[in-house]
Amino acid sequence: MASIDGHTNTDPLARPATVLHRFIAILDAVKGAEGARSIAELVAITGMPKSTVFRLVSELVEQRYLARADGGVTLGLRLFELGARAVLPRRILSVAAPTVRGLSERTGERVGLWVQQGLDMVSIAAVQGRLPMLSAHAGMRSPALTTASGKAFLAFCADQSVVDRVSASLVDEDAERFRDELVDVRTSVLATDLGLSYRGVVAVASPIIAPDRTVLGAISVAGPRDSMRVDNIAPLVRAASLSLSRQLAATA
Incomplete structure (x- = not known):
């Protein structure tokens, strides 16, 4: 032969x-x-x-x-898409560590760095904060539909098929409320979860945006519902996401 x-x-x-x-x-x-x-x-x-x-x-x-x-x-293109997704977490992590640590020190709460995978958001880095019940290990999965990080990602996701798959379980008024919430997130560039995903836990998140306006992931802060003030935390989360987006643009 x-x-x-x-x-x-x-x-x-x-x-x-x-x-x-x-x-x-x-x-x-x-x-x-x-x-x-x-x-x-x-x-x-x-x-x-x-x-x-x-x-x-x-x-x-x-x-x-x-x-x-x-x-x-x-x-084929699908392999290149998968390769880009595999590189993405490493690219974010390479510049995110100081920002994640700084946000954790300023808030005292759990800080998470997330990327989207299927119907979930997957943690690629986290600092524990005051929520020992939530894992701080990379690989933790949370539903994109209800979490602050998921809504921050979906609001800026250009692939409508991803949004449709994640929200497929919603019908009628629930679907309309979800669409309206994503519009609000696009306006404020902030998303919240007031205890829907995890009982007694509130969270606020902001997207990490590439120079070409592609959403890469999200950074979030989560804490106890009875003591974490979302209004106070939100500007810090937004500042952190802006910092990460700018750092990624500088290293692109």
Whole structure:
């Protein structure tokens, strides 16, 4: 069997065994090309039957992980979108630590840095504050529909399909109230959660905006409902989000 860029799989035992492994083998083979990969090249590299390669490539193209090109297929836009999302938390974290610490010291409350994922907001950094019941570890998930960070993100999200998916459970008056709330958030650039997501906890958040006006995430402060004054905290949160947005613009 001919070698393609030094990659030839002639050993049946070395061929990808599961469907997932087969998909990954094809993506890896395409990734290693300077241009497009043909079906024949993918067969040679992966050692899989031509019919299998053709079927898997068709499915990957349909899902935008691969794209048709002259001479074969190239990596698709969906992979680049996923890659950008994977880099985003690291990019924010690289400039956010001093701002998060400063906001925590000024408020004494829990400060969180969030990015959107599916129906949730995912914490990429947090300082505990006075809420020991809420995790300060990266990876905590909270519903985007009700949290301050979620509403801060959704109000500035240019992809309406994301907003629609998150708010799909709302109907009639609830849906209208949610739309009105997002309008208010866009006006004030601040969102609040007055105990809807977590009992006894209030929060205020503001979006982190890229120079091209893309919303990257949100920064929030949360504290006990009976003692945290949202009106006093809100300007500090807004100032922190502005600072982060400017720092990210300077490092872009």
